[in-house]
Amino acid sequence: MSKRRINKVAVIGSGIMGSGIACHFANIGVEVLLLDIVPRELTDAEKQKGLTLEDKVVRNRIVNTDLQKAIKSNPAPLYHKDFAKRITTGNLEDDIAKVNTADWIIEVVIERLDIKKQVFENLDKHRKPGTLITSNTSGIPIKFMSEGRSDDFQKHFCGTHFFNPPRYLKLFEIIPGPKTSPEVLDFLNGYGEKFLGKTSVIAKDTPAFIGNRIGIFGIQSLFHQVKEMGLTVEEVDKLTGPVIGRPKSATFRTVDVVGLDTLVHVAKGIYENAPEDEEHSIFQIPGFIDTMMEKKWLGSKSGQGFYKKVKNDDGSSEILTLDLDSLDYRKSKKANFGTLEKTKSVDKVTDRFPILVAGDDKAGEFYRKNFGAMFAYVSKRIPEITDELYKIDDAMKAGFGWDNGPFEIWDAVGVKKGIELIKDLGKEPAAWVNEMLEAGVDYFYTVKDGNTYYYDIPQKKHLKVPGQDSFIILDNIRKTSEVFRNNGVVVEDLGDGILNVEFISKMNAVGGDVLAGINKAIDLAEKDYDGLVIANNGKNFSVGANIGMIFMMAVEQEYDELNAAVKYFQDTSMRLRYSSIPVVVAPHGMTLGGGCEFTLHADRVVAAAESYIGLVEFGVGVIPGGGGSKEMAMRASDLFRKDDVELNTLQEFFLTIAMAKVSTSAYEAYDTGILQKGKDIVIVNQNRQIAAAKEVARFMADQGYTKPIPRTDIKVLGKQALGMFLVGTDQMLAGNYISEHDKKIANKLAYVMAGGDLSEASYVSEQYLLDLEREAFLSLTGERKTLERLQHMIQKGKPLRN
Secondary structure, eight states, rough: OOOOOOEEEEEESSSHHHHHHHHHHTTTEEEEEEEEEOSSSOOHHHHHOOHHHHHHHHHHHHHHHHHHHHHSSSSSSSSGGGGGGGGGEEEETTHHHGGGGGGGGOOOOOOOOHHHHHHHHHHHSSSSSEEEEHHHOOOOSSHHHTOOHHHHHHHHHEEEOOSSTTTOOEEEEEEEOTOOHHHHHHHHHHHHHHSOOHHHHHHEESTTHHHHHHHHHHHHHHHHHHHHTTOOOHHHHHHHGGGOOOOOOTHHHHHHHHOOHHHHHHHHHHHOOOOOOTTTTGGGGOOHHHHHHHHTOOOOTTSSEEEEEEEEETSSSEEEEEOOTTTEEEEOOOOOOHHHHHHTTOHHHHHHHHHHHHHHHHHHHHHHHHHHHHHHHHHHTTTTTOOHHHHHHHHHHHHHHSOOHHHHHHHOOOHHHHHHHHHHTTTTOOOHHHHHHHOOOOOEEEETTTTTEEEETTEEEEEOOGGGGGOOOOOHHHHHHHHEEOSSSSEEEEEEEEEEEEOOSSOBBBOHHHHHHHHHHHHHHHOOSSEEEEOOOOOBBBOOOHHHHHHHHHHOOOHHHHHHHHHHHHHHHHHHHSSSOOEEEOOOOOEHHHHHHHTSHHHEEEEEEEEEEOOGGGGGGGTTTTTHHHHHHHHHHHHOTTSOHHHHHHHHHHHHHHHOOOOOHEEEEEEOOOOOOSTTTSSSSSGGHHHHHHHHHHHHHHHHHHOOOOOOOOOETTTTHHHHHHHHHHHHHHSSSSSSSHHHHHHHHHHTTTTSSSSOEOOOOOOOOHHHHHHHHHHHHHHHHHHHHHHHHHHHHHSSSO
C-alpha cells in the first residue's frame, strides 16, 4: 500500500471554523486552498467603485473578508503572520475544479444537511479518486451525508471534528461513516497526533459524538442545578475553574466566549436525536436560557451574556454579572467557600477532589451532586458513544481544557465513593462498574512500567492506552526513574543514557533549589550519562526567577548575598552551554525571564509550538541577570557582517529586551533571536516533546559531542552604540513614552549590550559581558522604584513578567 502524504488541503467554507482550520494547516506547512460562495449582490462600497458581480475581487469577497478577519483575531490562529502566504483563496464556482489537486478536502459549511449534501455532490465530480474527504460537522449524523455518493467517495469519507479555535484546542474527533475504510481512519488518527498536534479520538456516529455529548451534559446539568441550589454565576465559576483543574473561564465565562447560541444549538440537537438518553430532560433548555436567547444575550459576540462589560461615568470599565433570578445585571460579588480554603495548600489537583466532596458547606454539596451526576452519565455512555473509557477522558481534556477527565476524577475520589455519590442522587451507575468492583478491581487506571493502563470493559482487565510509545509522561516514570530530588527539581533517568531535570517549584519559578538541582543533574550526567534534557509536563515551562528571594535580599541590602545569587544563576546558565554533555531544553507555555535564559544557553532547543518565550525583566525594573543580556549582545554580534549596519542589528536585540517582547508562538521566537533557525526545532504535538528532546540529546551524543570552547570573540561597539542608545532614551523620555526609571533601566541595558563605554569596537569574552550584566542588575535592585514594582508583583502573586 502506498504511503499517503498530505501536501495540499482544500477547505470548503471560510467562516470562523473554516478559516481557523485553514490557518492551522498553514501553521504546519501544508498548502491550503480556501473556498466559499460567490456573493449575490454588491456592497455599497463596491457599487461606488463601479465593480460588478463578475469582478474577481467581488466574487472572492466573502472568502477574503473571512480569512482576513480570522488572521486579525485574538488569539491569533497562525503561529506566524507569514504563514498566511500558504493559503490561496477562491470561490466555489470559478475554482471548484482546483480541488482535484488536494490530498484532503474538508467541508466546513453551514450546519444544514441539505446544503452539505449539495456541496458533496459537487465535490464528488471534481475530486480525484483516493482523496480524503471529511466533514467538520459538530453533530449531524455522518451516515446521512455520504448517501448517494460514489463508492470511492464513501470509502474515503468520514467526519473530522475540530474544536474551536483549531490552533489551541487539541481535540480531533474522527467519526467513521458506514463505508469508511479502516485505512482512512488509521491514517487520520495518526496524522492528527503527529502532524496537527492533536489528541485524536475515534468516536461513534452518535449525537454530538464524544466531547460535546459529555461537555454539554455537564453545562446543562449546571444550568438546572444553579436554580435548584440558589447559586450565583460567580459562585459557579469559582467552583468550576482552576480549583478543579478547569480553565479560568470556568463555566459561564466559557459559554460567553463560545456563544450561548452555539451551546443551545448543540443541546437541542442532542435532545432531538438522543430520545433514549436516560438524562434526556437535562438537554431541555431552561427558561432563563430561553429568555437570554430571545434577548440575544449570547455572550462576547453580542456584547453581553452572563457577564457584561460597561463604561462608568468616570471612564473606567466594569464587569457586571447577570442575576439568574431577576435577569438584571448587577455588580459582581466575590464568591467564598470554606471547602475551597481547605484546598489552598494542596498543589496537585487530583488530591483536592476527596477534600471537595467531603465539604460540609454549599460547595461540598455542589461537588457531590455535580460529580455524582457526571459519573453516572459517563458510565452509561459506554458502549453507546465509545467502547473505551479513556477516550471520554481524552476528549474532555483535549476539547474542554480539563486537567482530568471524568473517570480520572472518579479514581481520585475513589470508585466506591463515586458510587455512593451516584446513589445519593437516586441514580445508578452502569452495570459494568459494579461488575468491575465485584471482580476485585477498584480503579479505572493504573500505571505499569511508565505506561498508563485503562480498564477494558469487554475483556474485564486493564489494557495499555494506545499511542504512548512516542510520549514520555514524567508522572508515570517518576517513582521508578528518580535519581535525585530537592524542593525545586526532580532528576529522572529517561533511559538510553539521558537524564531529565523537571522543575517542581511553584509555577516552576527559578530559585536556589532549581539552580542547585540543575548543577547536580549536570554532575550526574557528566559522570555516568551521555546527555541531559530540561523539561516538564507542567502548564508552563517556567515563569522566571523567584522574585520574592530577590526582593528580600534587596530590601535587607544584602548585596554580597545577592551578588553571589546572581552569579550562581549566571554560572548555571553558562554550565548548560559548557558542560561536557549535550544539554537540550524543551520549553512550552510561558517560558519567561530565567526560563528563557536557560533556553538561550542550551546546546539545542526543542520548543513546543505553543511557547510564549521572552525576557520580561524590564517589567519589574531590572535587566536579565542570568546571562540573558549577555546572550542577546552575543547573538547580535554573530549577525554582524562587513557591509551591514551593525547598530541596527544590535538595536533589534536591545529592543527585544527593552520592550519585554514575548513571542506568541515558538515560530515568533525565531524573529526575536531567542530561537535560532537551523539549530532549534519546533514540535507541534507537545505530548511528543520530551521524547523528541531525548532523541536530540541522544543523537548529539552519538555524533561525538565535544564541549564548546568559551567565547572570547564577541564584537561590541562601545561608545558608538552607547551614544545611540542614550540619545534614544532621552528622546523617549522627552516624548513622555517612558518614565525616568524606565530610562535608567534602558541605559543600564545599553551599557551592557554596548560592552561598556569602550572608545572603539572591540572583541570581548562572555565573562566580560556577564560581569557588566551582573553589576547593572545589582545596581537596579537598589532603586526604590524597582523595589516597589517587585513588592507589587509579589502581593499580586504574579511571576516575573509584564
